[in-house]
Amino acid sequence: MSLSSVFIRRPVATTLLTFWLAAAGAVAFFQLPVSPLPEVDFPTISVQASLPGGSPQDVATTVASPLERHLGQIADVSEMTSSSSVGSARITLQFGLNRDINGAARDVQAAINAARADLPTSLRANPTYRKVNPADAPILILTLTSDTLTRGALYDAASTVLAQKLSQVEGIGEAVVGGGSLPAVRVELIPQALYKYGIGLEDVRAAIASANAHSPKGAIDVGDRRYQIYASDQAEKAAQYRSLTIAYRNGAPVRLSDVGEVVDSVENLRNSGLANGKPSVLVILFRQPNANIIGVVDRVKALLPTLRASVSPAIDIEPAVDRSTTIRASLHDVERTLVIAILLVIAVVFLFLRDWRATLVPIVAVSVSLIATFAAMWLMGYSLNNLSLMALTVATGFVVDDCIVVLENITRHIEDGMEPRDAALKGAQEVGFTVLSMSLSLVAVFIPILLMGGIVGRLFREFAMTTSLAIMISLAVSLATTPMMCAVLLRKETGERHGRLYRGSERVFEWMLDGYRSSLSLALRHPRAIMLIFASVLGLNVYLYDIIPKGFFPQQDTGRIVGAIQADQSISFQLMQQKLAQFVAIVRQDPAVDTTVGFTGGGQTNSGNVFMSLKPMAERKISADQVIARLRRELSAVPGATLFLQAVQDIRVGGRAGNAQYQYTLQGSTLEELYEWAPKITAALQGQPNLADVNSDQQNKGLQSNLVVDRDTATRLGISMSQINNTLYDAFGQRQVSTIFVARNQYHVIMEVAPRFWQNPETLKNVYISTSGGSVGGSLATNAVSGTVAAGKSASASSASANAARNLATNSIGQTGRGTASSGSAVSTSSETMVPLSTLARFEQASTPLSVNHQGLFVASTISFNLPPDVSLSAAVETIEATMNRIGVPATIRGSFQGTARAFQASLSNQPYLILAALITIYLVLGVLYESYVHPLTILSTLPSAGVGALLALMAFNTEFSIMALIGVILLIGIVKKNAIMMIDFALDAQRTRGLSAFDAIHEACLLRFRPIMMTTMAAMLGALPLAIGLGEGSELRQPLGIAIVGGLILSQVLTLYTTPVIYLYADRFRAWCERLKNTGKTPASPGAAS
Known part of the structure; x- marks a missing residue:
């Protein structure tokens, strides 16, 4: 007796069991999460540290390297990269696929704590980390625009309200606010006016620092009541700073408005953001590794009404680039493909059997097998994604095979004159072992995939298991439900005349069989x-x-394109802003592009980012790569900058963000050797037809003005190096000289020379340093100016001394009554005590790196490249290896593929x-x-x-x-x-x-x-x-x-x-x-x- 005989003899029980399988699968289908692909993200953690004002080389040696030495000792770190730019360092750690990211985060925090003793004391705060891969594309970008509010107000709302709330959403790894900066009071000084009054930049800084004294003041008890003491000790708006007295000349006050302009503006003018050509602030959301994109986006969108109600109604908040829309569309198309595959398979069965009763058997078998697989997927913790749905589509042909073998054998016995019940018993017994052999051997194909490690094994494990589950469920259905339905539904041949279709198809089958018999x-x-x-x-x-x-x-077409702008390394922010606007305008004109956002600014003034959302495939008709090829020709017309484009991919290997999809990293023993060979290798690769968009992240040709100080002259004039450094920082560093505390946030007072002066290199010659004595006070005034030198050609020493005494006395009176947090300001006595920088220093033009990159603990330069149309990755890899051998790269320069190319x-x-x-x-x-x-x-x-x-x-x-x-x-x-x-x-x-x-x-x-x-x-x-x-x-x-x-x-x-x-x-x-x-x-x- 075969296993099938039990189910043939109990049709009611078999029917109910079959229905239970289908019902469980139908319920599970709506509980399964949705994602583009199985969870294959490498656990990745990004560590950030800031050293304001530090050069890339200083940041790399004093911040990045000590951190790397400690972070590199963490277990299962598969890749460690870092990038150091002006004032900041970012270290990316990628771990093995099986590493728990929360455990890795604890190890990272312990390594940061251990490295703190090796870091500079001037580091304002401890390094921080986030569970995010900076090389990933954002999952959602929100744009903030307004017809009435300033960009600073938009940025304030974005960073203070939106970013805080969005960072708390489950699955969000990082919320980056770009395209602007916080509101601030900007003091834009005029060097000639300062010289006229004999006031140094350090004097102004100290006076502004003394204007705010936000400190406890105690309380008083009056009878049975207690009163807390408050004071109007903060100036919050530009109007309050304009009347600030910074010195006295000849008994008259010199106010801040006399030596410059004070405006309500933003902290950093060198930031710009655009959304479809309109000024905008962007909130760029990145997910944590292995977080479900659709789930995270849905949670963010559900929060949007609350976020809109939390900010000014004059602010428009709109999703601009949303990765979930194309993921949903792709999954819907896979589901449609699955339905089409089922219909085609059923058509094949009907074509061969030509009996609606017989065709009904595989319809039920295929439907139940596939639907029941959803229940198994839910129990395994899988998701509905492109690969799992593709597995079910392919499995459609597999699951019907078992049914066909059983059905066809039973049908053959019925055609030979047997009763359906007897034919079902005999036919199922004859092919039971055949069906078992077919199913088990097919499942055996996937065993090596299930045992594979690495990203390929992780990626296709769910595919293999889904297919195997469907096959095993199909095996059970074919040995239980199929013979039972054959016994109940099929009818014995009655000898009645068949229709024209049956007779015609029978002749075709007989002809095919006769032809095969002869050829065999x-x-x-x-x-x-x-x-x-x-x-x-x-x-x-x-x-x-x-x-x-x-x-x-x-190469996927996700409907999303990211772009990286790389401009001349000596470009100014003003010109870079124009380049961004030109690129965005060109992209917006393409008929396939729906929305475009971009921003520039921050640590590197010669770089920017552009994000594009394409129209649905039905509207644009061409692929994302074809859109990129078309835009590449248009964008090349912009001189002095290049916009590198790449289509967003669901699989991204590696933690280093590049300007193209694939990376080839060069490492050298010394930075000088790497700077020598990296441009040669890049130039050689740029001439290869098998490579496109070849570029390097080596940025070592930024312009630098070296100040060579005559130390003897400086010492004779009583001027220290710290005075010179502070003066330059005061003039050109957008220096935060005071903090304004309000209920919701903290804002800063920013001081520098007026923009028309920092846009002109000749301004360096008009910078003067005060040689007067006095103490530099204020919470942010740290470098005291010491020593007084009375040197002038138009005034005698005695008159200068008299003026100095009078002004010093007046200044002292002016400082009386100010809070104890300030000790007054250093003041000069006259323009004769102002020494131009040109007196004691000369300026030399030089080159400076804009960034320093490491791979592991070694300096590195990464060459990124894309693939031209109809060129495979294998051809590109062979081209790079052949080029490296041809140009004779020394053994001390080592090259290796990274990221996706290394995985390939x-x-x-x-x-x-x-x-x-x-x-x-x-x-x-x-x-x-x-x-x-x-x-x-x-x-x-x-x-x-x-x-x-x-x-x-x-x-x-x-x-x-x-x-x-x-x-x-x-x-x-x-x-x-x-x-x-x-x-x-x-x-x-x-x-x-x-x-x-x-x-x-x-x-x-x-x-x-x-x-x-x-x-x-x-x-x-x-x-x-x-x-x-x-x-x-x-x-x-x-x-x-x-x-x-x-x-x-x-x-x-x-x-x-x-x-x-x-x-x-x-x-x-x-x-x-x-x-x-x-x-x-x-x-x-x-x-x-x-x-």
Whole structure:
């Protein structure tokens, strides 16, 4: 008695169990999370540290290096990179895939604490870390615009309200506010006016610092009441600072408005943001590694009404670039592809069986198997993503195969005159082992994938498990529900006349079977010719695999493009702002672009970022890469800057953000050697046609004005180096000289010379340093000016001394009554005590690095590149390696691929081993099932033709051999062997039970199983056909898989119908020869050819 007989005899119980499976899956479907791909993000943590005013080299040596030495000792750090720019350093740590990010974060914090003793004492705050990969594209960008409010007010609302709330949303790794800065009171001084009154920049700074004395004042008790003491000790607006007295001249006060302009403005003027050409502040949201994009975006959007109510109604807050929209569209298209695949598979079944009752059986079997898989996915913690839905689409052809084998065998018995119930019992018993063998051997294909490590193993683990679960559920349904439904639904032949369609299709099938019968006999009579074809196909596999272009992961069209602006290293902010506006204007004119946002400013004035959202595929008609190619020609017309564009990808490997998708990192023993060779290598690569957008992150040609001080003259004049440094910082550093405390935030008073002066290099010659004595007070005034030198040509020493005494006395009176937090200000006595910088120093032009980068603990320069149209990643890798060998790079300069390119190299070396492991696993499973060493090889002989078909199809459609195509080939291993299993299983049974010869057994098996073989192959091929056609969003991800399956099935179907029976005969003769050798104990004659 077979297992199926229990379910055939209890149709009600079987029906209820089937319904329960479908209901559980339907409920689970709506509980599954949605994501673009399985969770494959490397745990990544970004550490940031600030050293205001520090040069990139100083930051790299004093901040980045000590941190790297401690962070590099953390366990399972797979990659550590850093970038040091003016005043800040960012270190990115990427860990192994299996590392818990929360445990890694604790180790990072411990390393930061341990490194604190090695960091500069001038570091304002401890380094901080965030669980975010800075190389990732943002998941959502919010724009803040207003027709009435200033950019400072917008930035204030964004940083104080929005960023705080959004950072608390589950899954948000970092909320970056760009395109502006906080409101501030700006004091823009006029050097000539300062000279006129004999007031130094340090004097002004000290006076402003003394204007605010925010400190406790105590309380008083009056009777039974207590009063807290407050004072109007803060100036909050520019109008209050304009009347501030900074010195007295000839008994008259010199106010701040007399030596410059005081305005309500922003802290940093060198920031700019645009949203569709309109001034805007941007809130850029990055997710934590492995956070679900759609879930995070949905939570942010649910919070938007609250955020809008929390800020001024004059502020418009709108999502500009949203990654979730294209993810949803892609998943909807995959679901539609799944439905189409199911309909095509059912059409195949109906075409062969031509009976609606018989067709109803696979409809139920396929539907229940796929729907029940959702319940298994929910139990495994999986999500609905492109790969899991693709797995179900491909599995449509698999799950129907088991049903077809059972159904077709039962139908054949009914056509021979048996009652449906008896036919179901006998037919299910006959093919039960065949179905089991097919399913287990197919699941065995995925075992190597499940055991793989690295990103490829993690990426396709969910794919493999989803397919395996669907197959195993299908196996249960085929052995339980399918025979039960056949016994209940199918009817015995009544001899009634069939319709025209049935008769016509029957004639076609008879013609096909007669043609196969004749060609099969011919093939069996000429086995050596068939074996020669088989050997040729085997060799062709190796040749085609060697020459086919290879890649890592298909280039996705996510509908989102990111751009990085790289301008001349000496560019000013004013010109950079114009370049940003020009680029945004050009991009907005492209008909495929929906929204465009961009910003520039911050640590590097020669860089900026642009983010684009494209229109839906149905409206733009062309891919994101084609949009980039079209824009590249238009953007090249902007001189002095380049906008590098790349399509956002769902898989990003590596933690270093680059201007292009792929990276090649150079490391050297010294910074000087790296600066020498990196430009040479970059220039050599820029001339290669296999590479596009080649650029380097090496920024060592920024302009620098070196101040060479005559120390003897400075000492004679009583001027210290700290006075010179402070004066320059006061003039050009946008220096924060005072803090304004309010209820919701803290704002600053910023001092520098007026913009028209810091835009002119000649201003350096007009900077004067006060030589007068006095104490520098205020909470932010730290460097006291000491020493007084009375030197002048137009006034005598005695008159200067008298004026100084009078002014000092007046200044002292003016300072009386100010809070104890301030001790007054240093003042000068007259213009004669003002010394121009040109008196004691000269200026020299020089170059300076704008950033210093490290890979590990070594200085590094990363070359980024994109791929031109129709160029594979393998071709680009070979081009770079050949160029490095050709130009004679010294051994001290080491080059290595990073990020996605490095992952590609690793996957390329592992591909043959993965295929070999799949073959060995299937051989072991089949050997156990068939208790044979030989016939598993017969079954595996079907695979070379499938590989050739897949490779030829990929090359015909100009599709590179990527990881998706590799998975298609592995799936083919499982699909095409089913044909051989159906033949060999029947042949072996005929030999063992009926005593037929090997020739007669395999000949009969091929003819009997011709119809189910054609049905299962057509079902699998049509199930993959919607993937191969590649329609809708995200089709570029599905297409290589579908092309490989369809191409492999077409060729293997033609060849294996003939090679399998021939090889079976050779294998049987070899088995018999081995048995004779074992029985006789001596070497007999070699086995002859099959006849």
